[in-house]
Amino acid sequence: ATSTQTKSAHETDPADFVDRKLYYSARAGDLLRGTVEIKWLRSGSVEGKVKLRIEFYSVKWTVGAPDYVFEDACTGVSD
Numbered sequence: 805a806t807s808t809q810t811k812s813a814h815e816t817d818p819a820d821f822v823d824r825k826l827y828y829s830a831r832a833g834d835l836l837r838g839t840v841e842i843k844w845l846r847s848g849s850v851e852g853k854v855k856l857r858i859e860f861y862s863v864k865w866t867v868g869a870p871d872y873v874f875e876d877a878c879t880g881v882s883d
Contacts, residue, residue, distance in 0.1 A: 809822065810845075826838070830878065835879060836861070836877060837876075837877045839855055839857050841853060841854070841856075842855075842856070860873050861875075
């Protein structure tokens with residue numbers, strides 16, 4: 805799933821981005837990783853960019869610890 809936000813920021817006025825969440829019903833054996841790409845634009849042209857891989861994944865279980873966190877990837881194990 806892809807989601808895009810565009811905001812303006814200045815030295816004294818940071819961009820007000822909205823938190824993004826992705827809900828996915830994983831199957832045992834799925835290996836999921838997320839990435840974020842940030843582009844800095846000036847007058848409509850890309851002036852710089854960076855791509856990040858998500859390192860921590862929060863999982864909402866129906867049983868077990870409700871605040872479990874996967875590191876590096878979400879393995880899709882079922883609860």
